[in-house]
Amino acid sequence: xxxxxxxxxxxxxxxxxxxxxxxxxALTKINLPMGYVANVQFSPFYMGKERGYFExxxxxxxxxxxxxxxxxxxxxxxxxxxxxxxxxxxxxARSRGLPVVAVAAWYQKFPVAVIALENTPLNSPADMxxxxxxxxxxxxxxxxxLRALLKAGGLTEADIDLQxxxxxxxxALTAGTVDAxxxxxxxxxxxxxxxxxxxxxxxxxxxxxxxxxxIVSNDTMIKEHSKEVEAFVTAFLAGLNDVIADxxxxxxxCGAYIxxxxxxxxxxxxxxxxxxxxxxxPHLGRFDAAAWEEAQTVMLEIGLIExxxxxxxLFTNAFAQ
Amino acid sequence: MAARTTTKSNGNxxxxxxxxxxxxxxxxxxxxxxxxxxxxxxxxxPRRFLLPTPGEVVAxxxxxxxxxxxxxxxxxxxxxxxxxxxxxxxxxxLLGYGVAHSKFIxxxxxxxxxxxxxxPIVALAPLLTVWFGPGLASKVVVCxxxxxxxxxxxxxxxxxxxxxxxxxxxxxxEAPRYQVIVKLEIPAALPAFLAGLKVSGTLxGMGAVVGEFVASTRGLGYLVKQGxxxxxxxxxxxAIITLMAIALVVYSLLGLVERRTLRWSVQDTTAxxxxxxx
Numbered sequence: 212x213x214x215x216x217x218x219x220x221x222x223x224x225x226x227x228x229x230x231x232x233x234x235x236x237a238l239t240k241i242n243l244p245m246g247y248v249a250n251v252q253f254s255p256f257y258m259g260k261e262r263g264y265f266e267x268x269x270x271x272x273x274x275x276x277x278x279x280x281x282x283x284x285x286x287x288x289x290x291x292x293x294x295x296x297x298x299x300x301x302x303x304a305r306s307r308g309l310p311v312v313a314v315a316a317w318y319q320k321f322p323v324a325v326i327a328l329e330n331t332p333l334n335s336p337a338d339m340x341x342x343x344x345x346x347x348x349x350x351x352x353x354x355x356x357l358r359a360l361l362k363a364g365g366l367t368e369a370d371i372d373l374q375x376x377x378x379x380x381x382x383a384l385t386a387g388t389v390d391a392x393x394x395x396x397x398x399x400x401x402x403x404x405x406x407x408x409x410x411x412x413x414x415x416x417x418x419x420x421x422x423x424x425x426i427v428s429n430d431t432m433i434k435e436h437s438k439e440v441e442a443f444v445t446a447f448l449a450g451l452n453d454v455i456a457d458x459x460x461x462x463x464x465c466g467a468y469i470x471x472x473x474x475x476x477x478x479x480x481x482x483x484x485x486x487x488x489x490x491x492x493p494h495l496g497r498f499d500a501a502a503w504e505e506a507q508t509v510m511l512e513i514g515l516i517e518x519x520x521x522x523x524x525l526f527t528n529a530f531a532q
Numbered sequence: 533m534a535a536r537t538t539t540k541s542n543g544n545x546x547x548x549x550x551x552x553x554x555x556x557x558x559x560x561x562x563x564x565x566x567x568x569x570x571x572x573x574x575x576x577x578p579r580r581f582l583l584p585t586p587g588e589v590v591a592x593x594x595x596x597x598x599x600x601x602x603x604x605x606x607x608x609x610x611x612x613x614x615x616x617x618x619x620x621x622x623x624x625x626l627l628g629y630g631v632a633h634s635k636f637i638x639x640x641x642x643x644x645x646x647x648x649x650x651x652p653i654v655a656l657a658p659l660l661t662v663w664f665g666p667g668l669a670s671k672v673v674v675c676x677x678x679x680x681x682x683x684x685x686x687x688x689x690x691x692x693x694x695x696x697x698x699x700x701x702x703x704x705x706e707a708p709r710y711q712v713i714v715k716l717e718i719p720a721a722l723p724a725f726l727a728g729l730k731v732s733g734t735l736x737g738m739g740a741v742v743g744e745f746v747a748s749t750r751g752l753g754y755l756v757k758q759g760x761x762x763x764x765x766x767x768x769x770x771a772i773i774t775l776m777a778i779a780l781v782v783y784s785l786l787g788l789v790e791r792r793t794l795r796w797s798v799q800d801t802t803a804x805x806x807x808x809x810x
Contacts, residue, residue, distance in 0.1 A: 376661070378658065378746075383666075
């Protein structure tokens with residue numbers, strides 16, 4: 212009798228143990244490369260995690276604030292299934308033979324702008340002629356955005372004095388070492404506005420339709436694990452939708468992920484509200500093929516890619532229904 | 533006895549490059565073998581996107597060397613290194629002299645100097661770019677900051693370790709200040725200074741690259757960054773290998789300077805670590 216009870220308890224313990232293990236091991240761990248430091252812009256991901264959307268989709272997501280190029284390479288190498296990156300990086304990587312594909316759109320408008328202090332008029336892109344313009348790097352979204360603006364104004368790089376200044380744009384602008392700077396439209400202008408500094412701005416999205424930040428996966432995932440891709444995209448879009456619907460709640464959620472948010476709450480709330488305007492669309496997650504075409508055209512002109520590729524190799528709308 | 537030691541020492545120095553050549557070649561060959569093995573290991577896996585083949589790197593090197601891009605960018609980095617080394621060394625020698633001779637200066641500067649070394653240069657570099665602009669000046673300052681500390685420490689150590697009896701002798705002979713400096717302090721501190729210079733020479737390359745990573749349009753650090761952003765791994769490898777070659781050449785040249793300068797040394801204090809190991 213005692214032996215039977217003992218066996219029963221053993222079996223019960225094993226069963227409970229297995230149940231516990233299976234529920235945990237069912238989650239796929241993902242250390243998601245974000246491409247930038249912890250920021251309110253990543254609130255859709257934080258929201259997706261906090262509200263259990265990723266967990267429900269089968270993912271245990273943690274955030275890895277490494278460079279987007281690293282994320283793309285790891286996705287291409289099959290080390291991780293997803294990454295966050297800008298669309299131009301997908302084009303760049305794909306042109307080098309890396310099998311990465313954008314599976315969901317995040318930013319619907321290209322969030323790059325050229326700003327100048329109020330004494331430098333910037334009514335149209337043509338006004339950039341002859342200006343000393345500071346840019347963080349001569350590649351990536353900032354550079355592509357600037358070149359698109361120059362093109363819209365009928366200018367070339369030879370018409371401006373382009374200076375690579377790293378991520379010191381506001382300091383360089385206020386110090387007067389440059390006349391204008393290329394910035395992220397949802398960041399530096401918000402800082403200036405909050406400080407009460409008057410400025411003029413040219414927003415790239417008003418002059419060009421370029422693909423922006425996206426969720427990236429790879430060919431193998433799309434072919435062999437499409438259900439997982441769809442689940443991940445759905446979870447992300449649920450988080451994105453919640454942020455747009457309830458920015459107050461989203462901002463609260465961000466507090467758990469961003470050090471010092473409370474102390475910079477006013478400015479960061481401004482960044483979030485501005486960012487939301489760049490995400491808003493009736494069709495969350497879906498790509499506009501024309502934006503990929505235009506981005507490729509600009510990148511080809513700059514010389515970042517040697518030839519354009521069929522856009523259907525760069526993105527898919529299959530998962531953002 | 534002294535003459536014999538010196539002769540032996542010089543003899544070793546003359547043989548050094550040839551004596552060690554097989555070891556260097558073996559070491560390089562081993563690295564190449566490991567690299568090629570890794571490439572073959574991952575050739576049929578998606579991980580091939582993480583490592584270029586030696587052939588791809590050689591082809592990229594040929595192209596970059598052929599069109600002058602490599603030379604142009606390497607010369608920019610070398611200029612930054614050279615100026616940074618010059619500025620950093622000058623400051624380190626002057627301050628080191630002050631610290632070694634004045635307790636007041638030592639107490640005043642040592643805490644600042646030591647704590648400043650705890651600040652990672654990558655954290656300071658963006659600030660330096662704001663303060664000194666995105667051009668050459670900020671890179672030189674970054675290099676100077678990196679090379680400063682090893683030289684300063686060695687200069688102070690060299691000066692403080694001078695035999696007190698020699699100082700007494702110069703004092704007894706009523707030698708003027710400049711003679712104490714030229715005949716006693718410089719020769720006595722020279723071995724330690726040159727050892728520090730050798731270390732700093734190689735660190736200067738790191739400083740230049742850190743500066744170029746923050747903001748640049750040329751230099752080997754810029755090529756690395758450009759390669760990374762264009763997913764051009766062979767270009768990254770070419771730039772990194774060139775940086776390594778520069779560090780090796782700078783170290784060897786400074787080692788040569790050290791050996792030539794310290795020929796007079798009675799004790800063979802110039803023997804490098806590798807020589808001792810060998």
